[in-house]
Amino acid sequence: MSKRLGVPVRPILESGLAVVIGIIVGAFLMLAFGYDPIRAYAALFIGAFGSPAGILESLAFAVPLMATAITFAVGVRAALFNIGAEGQMYLGAIGAIIVGSAMLLPAGIHPIAATLFAMLLGAFWALPAALLKIWRGVHEVVSTIMLNWIAFWLVSFLIRTYFAEPGRAERAMPALPTARYPILGETLTAIVFFVVGVCILVTILLWRTGVGLELRLVGDNPEAAKYAGASRSRAILVSFGVGGLAAGLAGASQVLGRPPSWTIYGTLGNLLNLGFDGIGVALIGRNHPIGGIFAAIFYGGLVHGGRFMEYNVGVASELVDAINGIIVIALAAPEVIAIIRRRRES
């Protein structure tokens, strides 16, 4: 049945089961510190999805995660663990400020130009990891994390010096009104269409083009890929390049498409962890850009609802990140899911 409808039932069930595991362990973490998990989760889910405003806000939180999920997903498709979305996303955000805040352009072109420049900077920051992998075999897990931290300090420097808002030490120059995407409701802006468009484009690239076929072949079976004449170097470059473009877009979305700030805070507080959260979102979405859209909406809801949980019940909203991590661990181990399924069936 699942084949005929074209809906991948089994992966959805597995992701669902991992999410349930995450939520249950999260409840135990709340009990361990003396909170009431039922009240906390009620506040979270009603806050996130209980009203039209909540849903719009959850979608706004989902937008950057859809993009950073692509970064990790495209990496995994080529058997790479690109966990550099975080740093590439910082670079994208500063790219959006360079064009969106510090340059004057006509209204129609401005947001597009700023978005494209942000994406290019994101890809630029992914390049060293790709080249080091190809030339020297440096493992991308280590190189991308080092680049993340260098990016953190570089962008911190830039937003407090050249791109600081005069008289407001706590943040960088906001995007000019001409560079802002129109608001659709709450803090959701039209950049959501751009991001969803990119998700669709990446899906087409991966499953409908020769480049995508090569990338997936190198990821699935490097030996066979070699005999088929696929270029591993090209697959790595494409994977990191597309991932960097997507991460840059995530950074741009927080500057050009996120009221009320339209900028980066001095601590990078409105950017922190969007890249790492994208890893969890990608895995829940089964490393598929379209699956990532739905996973991002779910996770965006957790993040937005987490604020209600903190405000109403006093549970620190960071717990949501912990739940995300547990979901990732559950999804990493096929046997964990399989064991539970066997239990249920027997």
Add this chain to the structure above:
Amino acid sequence: MKTPTRLQWYLIGIALTAVLMYIIALSGFSVAHLIETGLLAMTPLALAAVGECLNEQAGTVNVGMEGIFLITAVLGVYWAEIFQDGLYGLLLGSATGALIGLLLGAVCVYGKANQVIAGMGLNIMALGLGPYMLMSIWAFPGIHVFPRELMFPPIHFSLGDGYFGLSPVTIAAIVIAILAYLLLKRTLLGIRIRAAGENPVAVDVAGVSVYKVRLLMCVIGGALAGLGGAFMPLGWFGGVVKEISAGRGFIALAAVVFAGLDPLLALVAAFIFGFSEGVAFTVAVSPGVKEIVPYFFVQMIPYAVTLLVLTAAIGGKRFPRALGRPYIRE
């Protein structure tokens, strides 16, 4: 290009350090102070890296050391405050690390997980759990400073007209590195560990459980990373912040790759990376320098050094054949 042998690495390391010291002394910094800071920064890296060498020798990769650092740093301080003693903080922090290692090991070994993804899951979990625990325990966001009496302080030796502080944990880290080396090279368990990473089927046929050997190494690796994590606030900073691990778990991972899973070389790598961090710390606060080089760029030094050293030194190393692959018993 031929990769240098271990002896050559030591000589290169000593020569480079000597040149660096000379330059540092010429620019008017205290060499003793720099080494002091460098050794403090080395300690958590060395502990985690040595543990990870053992872990990877047996065939399991743990990229979640960053997460273990963060969780045990917070809980180490918590235990120290409960028992009113820094030593308890270190020991129970290490025990917490062992428990996390056990859980992650169970997921990787018995759950046949993708080890990199499971480890990243641990890191993401810690990213949330760290601040969550800080908030839940001390009801203050992102930072906690504990009373000075709870520190596990360095021992001070007099040196010229000043003194030189050396933490007992640093000495322990060096001793542990040597013991780990001997364990791998001179004992039956060491042979089993290496065989579990190289040829798990042979270990199984010989009647030794691959799962148990690997799980044991996960626990030891976790315990050492946990000691390193608890050391950061209790033996070094005097407080805990939500970014306390600051990529050190991954720098330790870089040290392991650099060392080709040799615990003694991992110690050297940890010193190089720790020393670069010590230099960064010292330079960042030096008058005359801090006005010229922005603080932000000084902060990049440890990460840039790690990336450069790893790029220059990689290659020619052999890693266990079954590394990173779950063992599935026929």
